[in-house]
Amino acid sequence: MRFRSRQEAGQELAVRMLEWASSGDLTNVTVLALPRGGVPVGVEIARAMAVPLDVLVVARIGVPDSPEVGIGAIAGDDPPVFDRTALRLLDLAVDKLGPEVARARVEVHRRELVYRGGRPEPDVRGHSVVVVDDGLVTGLTARAALRHLRRGDPLRLTLAVPVCSARTAAALRDEADDVVALHQPEQVHSVAEWYSDFPPISDEEVRDALRELHPAR
Missing domain, CATH: 3.40.50.2020 (Rossmann fold)
Incomplete structure (x- = not known):
């Protein structure tokens, strides 16, 4: 349906x-x-x-070199939320995702400014x-x-x-x-x-x- x-x-x-x-x-x-x-x-x-x-506004956190694949999300200045199963399957460590988290946080603030x-x-x-x-x-x-x-x-x-x-x-x-x-x-x-x-x-x-x-x- x-x-x-x-x-x-x-x-x-x-x-x-x-x-x-x-x-x-x-x-x-x-x-x-x-x-x-x-x-x-x-x-x-x-x-x-x-x-x-x-x-x-919530922004997705993407896989390095494949940003269209979401492995996390972030709202405001909160800590990011990750799909732990996806991280294990992709052999990704959270402490290596700093650049992706930073880009997502910038996007959150950009869109908040655009909308509000x-x-x-x-x-x-x-x-x-x-x-x-x-x-x-x-x-x-x-x-x-x-x-x-x-x-x-x-x-x-x-x-x-x-x-x-x-x-x-x-x-x-x-x-x-x-x-x-x-x-x-x-x-x-x-x-x-x-x-x-x-x-x-x-x-x-x-x-x-x-x-x-x-x-x-």
């Missing part, structure tokens, strides 16, 4: 999130999308729930936070995001995605109070295979979404 678009996936996920919101006492709900792909999904959820949308200008990251203390992406394969970026937000002492931390493997969803329940995934197949080889239309998202589209749905923009 495929979604026609990220927008359709967001609309379907929004129905589930409205049910989720009605089941508990939630305070100051904020939707944080992982850009770029999570933003169109997050827009639909924020609209349906009538809550603000913001972004949380000088506006600080949202204060999540005492808030119910919904972290949204368009789908997960390994779950590394989501794990980095959830750990980063947990340090901010949110009231409740929820991960919401249209699709991720059952194994990834189970693993991320150690990081989030709730994991909401519409589809949990045995394996997800790529997020794109779950969408009929899966275009790249531009920085301008991200900024437009924030201007519409963030009160400070």
Whole structure:
């Protein structure tokens, strides 16, 4: 089963999130999308729930000489999160990945400046936070995001995605109070295979979404 678009996936996920919101006492709900792909999904959820949308930038850490192969992720100035199994299989030592980590950290700060200008990251203390992406394969970026937000002492931390493997969803329940995934197949080889239309998202589209749905923009 495929979604026609990220927008359709967001609309379907929004129905589930409205049910989720009605089941508990939630305070100051904020939707944080992982850009770029999570933003169109997050827009639909924020609209349906009538809550603000913001972004949380997470950058992948790639294999030396093969940056398209992700072995880790980083958010803010936090320590990096690595796929330890991948490191073992590739015979890579964390202490040899300093240049890759540094490049990812620079990218995080660059994209934060592009999306927020000088506006600080949202204060999540005492808030119910919904972290949204368009789908997960390994779950590394989501794990980095959830750990980063947990340090901010949110009231409740929820991960919401249209699709991720059952194994990834189970693993991320150690990081989030709730994991909401519409589809949990045995394996997800790529997020794109779950969408009929899966275009790249531009920085301008991200900024437009924030201007519409963030009160400070």
